[in-house]
């Protein structure tokens with residue numbers, strides 16, 4: 001009896017050693033990578049790496065060959081340079097894939113840029129997707145990027161953003177997060193690992209840039225590009241009055257003469273332009289809150305709402321939203337990283353977040 005017990009222990013010991021060795025070997029040949037596939041920027045995280053890679057979501061095509069020839073920063077630099085030879089596109093629109101072929105080669109590029117083990121036999125790729133994506137969009141993500149060497153795991157963005165903001169999505173107390181990105185604005189309230197309610201607006205920072213170029217053309221008859229509009233927005237944009245208003249110099253083309261021109265533009269007017277987007281965010285929040293139960297709404301009112309995404313860095317959101325909704329508004333130190341930080345947490349311990357992973361792939365709107 002004693003002898004067979006010892007034998008069993010020995011075998012168990014050897015078995016667990018074999019598992020450890022197996023896991024080690026598997027680790028050598030497989031890798032986990034998380035990608036926040038964004039409309040303007042994509043951010044990549046590796047399992048054991050502190051740093052994130054932030055890469056513009058752009059692809060440059062050679063028009064003659066019809067082939068992608070550059071990605072990310074390099075492609076962005078080619079924008080508008082030789083429009084007869086290259087076409088530079090952003091394959092994601094409003095937070096989801098608009099051009100699947102281009103996104104597929106872009107994702108392959110992100111993997112080749114970020115993979116530590118170039119010869120890994122298998123990659124587990126954690127991809128985020130807005131809650132408001134359609135069932136067709138969800139299917140295209142799940143099946144489109146899958147290959148014999150790649151398993152795709154979908155995480156809905158609000159779950160990732162909330163985890164990235166340091167919120168406990170499994171607690172009973174509801175957490176509400178508003179993610180204002182480049183293409184989408186999404187508000188979600190999560191409790192006990194479930195989505196209580198979410199609302200999506202398919203416009204965000206890129207829409208603001210477009211509004212600025214349109215209004216500048218109309219108001220001061222100056223043609224400016226989207227990147228000039230974005231630069232002005234980043235530096236001077238606000239959604240709540242400040243005492244730092246000034247007239248800024250804007251370079252562009254005079255609409256009538258077609259010549260280069262320099263004009264002054266008041267930052268107060270810029271705020272007026274951004275107001276259109278800020279109003280639609282307020283409407284989104286209002287309609288979201290009205291869909292919550294009375295109990296959840298009053299708990300959200302005392303817990304507050306968290307802001308994530310690059311567009312939440314426009315000055316004055318906290319003041320504006322607090323004054324409108326009488327709810328504490330909490331800003332994150334690095335809101336553009338919220339989604340990838342949450343994705344990384346999931347990637348590092350997927351077993352702890354299994355319910356979120358399951359809901360993310362099953363629930364379609």
Ligand SMILES: Nc1ncnc2c1ncn2[C@@H]1O[C@H](COP(=O)(O)OP(=O)(O)OP(=O)(O)O)[C@@H](O)[C@H]1O
Pocket residue numbers: 037038039040041042094095096180181182183184185204205206230233234237308309310311312313314315335336
């Ligand atoms: N300091 C800033 N002030 C205002 N807007 C900013 C600032 N920094 C970045 N942005 C804007 O944030 C947007 C990008 O944010 P983010 O990276 O969160 O979006 P994304 O993930 O690419 O888009 P989406 O989540 O909608 O697919 C851009 O429109 C950019 O102009």
Ligand SMILES: [Mg+2]
Pocket residue numbers: 036037038039181182309339
């Ligand atoms: Mg985003």
